[in-house]
Amino acid sequence: MPGMFEALETGKSIKGSDFTKLRDALRPQLIQAQLALAKANYSVIIVIAGFDGAGKGALVHRINEWMDPRRIDTNAFWQHSDEEQSRPRYWRYWRHMPPKGQIGIMMGSWYQACGYDGMSDSLSSDELALELQEIESFERMLTDDGTLLIKFWLHVSRERQNLQLREEAPLKMQNPRVPADPDKWWDKYPKALEISAQLITATDSSHSPWHLIEANNPNYRDITVAQIIVDAMTGHAARESTDTSPKQTAPIDHRIGQPTVLDKVDLTRTLERDEYKVQLRKQQDNLQDLAWELNARQRSVVAVFEGWDAAGKGSAIRRVTQAIDPRLYKLVQYAAPSDEERAQHYLWRFWRNLQRDGRSTLFDRSWYGRVLVERVEGFAQPNEWKRAYNEINMFEKQLVDHGNIVVKFWIHISPDEQLARFKARENEPHKHYKITDEDWRNREKWEDYALAVEDMVAHTSTHHAPWTLVAGNSKLSARIDILETLCSEIKKELQG
């Protein structure tokens, strides 16, 4: 019974004269597919994986030669900068995601790091399985978003690979991908085969299947890959254009009128101003020290601030930022996305602002917009915001796995309190700009938003990243609650 890779070693090849004919037929099709893509609302990611010496570089050259290379972005992930290493692992892939209408080639990609980890024995078999699951979820998230993912695994026979590695040996001083001692490399070959088979089987799904290519003969390799790309791209384009499914309507929510999780928040809490001042000073002093300690230990907080309009998000955030040296945090605010952001997965614009280890990121509104405003206003379809819970949990899990401390606040106020604040804002000259027609419109959808918040808390209050619901009718007590929670979460982590 041949193994996965043995089954690939059948000696497939294409003669020179046939090659020319096939190539000349394929090239216009590749260009056509690329032109159609330019106007499409999705991107194409081509993953090229395989062992060293399998011809990944040569294949990438070929793709760039046969298509329009100016709309292809080729990314190799072989050297990691400290900026990449000091952020969650997938950051390095997110920063190179192709925008809609374009092709991104990922050489090695997320499989390479995972494969090396598996080889190095630094991972247990269970840990490797978990990493592969993470890859699987990551890819599903991309394809759910419409991305066409085409994955190639190039396989060459041991003989061929040996030849290739040794052939290039004279250049090895320059070319870091050629191992200094090919013989040593071969000791690991059986293990490499085993890990690779595991990689492939665990991530070979219907939404992103693997194409296993016998790559001994470059002609066969290039023609086959080109044909698969044409088929995948034209097929995807056809499916997308015939997708005439009408806009989904949200199901009727039978909880309307029922109490929500927000009704459990005790809005009667207050705090005397004198006591507030004492507490504020104390907590800010705490936070200041903790922020430097986080920096010394190269840890970061990722803090999310959400809440009703006029709940006091801005002023609460200010009490937080007052305490932290500006060198140690970045405050980012989210409103409408830019066109570069619109051309990416909705999580992209949050990934791009993630700060390095030792620097915290404060999100004034966040990825939860997907399941709040985008849900309520119908900007996201029900299937989109429903799967977002899982996508968001995965995202936050990656942050936590990397060592970030994720803290999430929803500041709750009563509708009456909101009304009072809206009116006050309209009368104060330097706050007048804070109140817009949109705020009044949102207010009319209070119940819809309350249910969206309840679902959000239910679905995303995970063990590693729980929600904190803050009673906001008293701005003073809300600020202290937020500072206290932040400090205690950081302390817990630093001691843990």
Added chain:
Amino acid sequence: MPGMFEALETGKSIKGSDFTKLRDALRPQLIQAQLALAKANYSVIIVIAGFDGAGKGALVHRINEWMDPRRIDTNAFWQHSDEEQSRPRYWRYWRHMPPKGQIGIMMGSWYQACGYDGMSDSLSSDELALELQEIESFERMLTDDGTLLIKFWLHVSRERQNLQLREEAPLKMQNPRVPADPDKWWDKYPKALEISAQLITATDSSHSPWHLIEANNPNYRDITVAQIIVDAMTGHAARESTDTSPKQTAPIDHRIGQPTVLDKVDLTRTLERDEYKVQLRKQQDNLQDLAWELNARQRSVVAVFEGWDAAGKGSAIRRVTQAIDPRLYKLVQYAAPSDEERAQHYLWRFWRNLQRDGRSTLFDRSWYGRVLVERVEGFAQPNEWKRAYNEINMFEKQLVDHGNIVVKFWIHISPDEQLARFKARENEPHKHYKITDEDWRNREKWEDYALAVEDMVAHTSTHHAPWTLVAGNSKLSARIDILETLCSEIKKELQG
């Protein structure tokens, strides 16, 4: 005769009750100025400089407290990532430029690195003077683009500073900005004063004057700075809105009909296909090795490809990329800017794509668009494209100073040859997409473009980054010329 800083130590202060009154008057003005800015076509950069312990952090807190912090981006440049270090020095500032409508606070900014260099004796006095000149040009480039630059130098007395540094000593384990041994720091104080005075005087220009602030008394410091910000922002807004200067018209060019530098290019050159194949192989082999050697030495090529429509830019670039491992270069193509790019200085979108040391960047069209298409089509005003020559030379000088090898190609063809290629393209199915109405329109302006090219070559063919005019009527000889030039420029640098 008191020195620059002695003159600042007069004991300015504001009492608490006055402070409250002044603050309450200033805050609405700050907010108003910020709201006006949000709709404006320029950005504001606030530079906050001064010694350690001068209160820069506290002042930044205050600005963020009094204004809307969500439209302020605070940047500190105290720890440099390897990604920053492996690119020309100003890259780290370009990547944090505020977009139009927003405020960027630069703590320390470009003055900090320069000041440290000056202190460390690693720079001669002449070298420091040159660095300061570079800063001056950089700031002028920003202000020429409409940016409002507000620069503060905070000065505290020696006594006050000593107190502050020692006061914070218990925290020094956490806070890296507090020197481990304040006494040692003081030995360098006279030198620090001297360098700072030099920094300030060399860069104190009418377009970006320094505001020297006695910062012993935080009340005085904050009120003064806030007042200056309000005045600068409202003044700038008023100037910008009354700028009703009509669109400038380009002067009549008396060279029309005269021979240009392009007429010197010998377009009769040809190359036999057999000889081409031999040469291509040889030069690509060369380039492949050189690219790895560049990587081993952590050097990069920055290559610019410009030329007439249908001059063969794309196919020439392909012959270059075929030779280089995809891990070692990035090809970037420039067409219309995105909205994020439009909200920045025109050079920003080139800076953002600059690759790290060891990886080359190939620009398919480039910053020269400013003096070519933007000039000819009137997208840039005459004063804008005229000053671009100097801006571009400065930019390329920074690349070269950092160790990049800058190579620039203009591929020249005759109008007849262009016509023949346009027609051929219209008939070939997989090239049809390459020809658009715009190409035909550009063709009608051949003479205007030729003069723009002549001016470009005359103004920007510098010693450190000369232009290579490539004879393009024969695609084959053009490709070999380009490969040869690339190889010889790289070799020269690696041997030099």
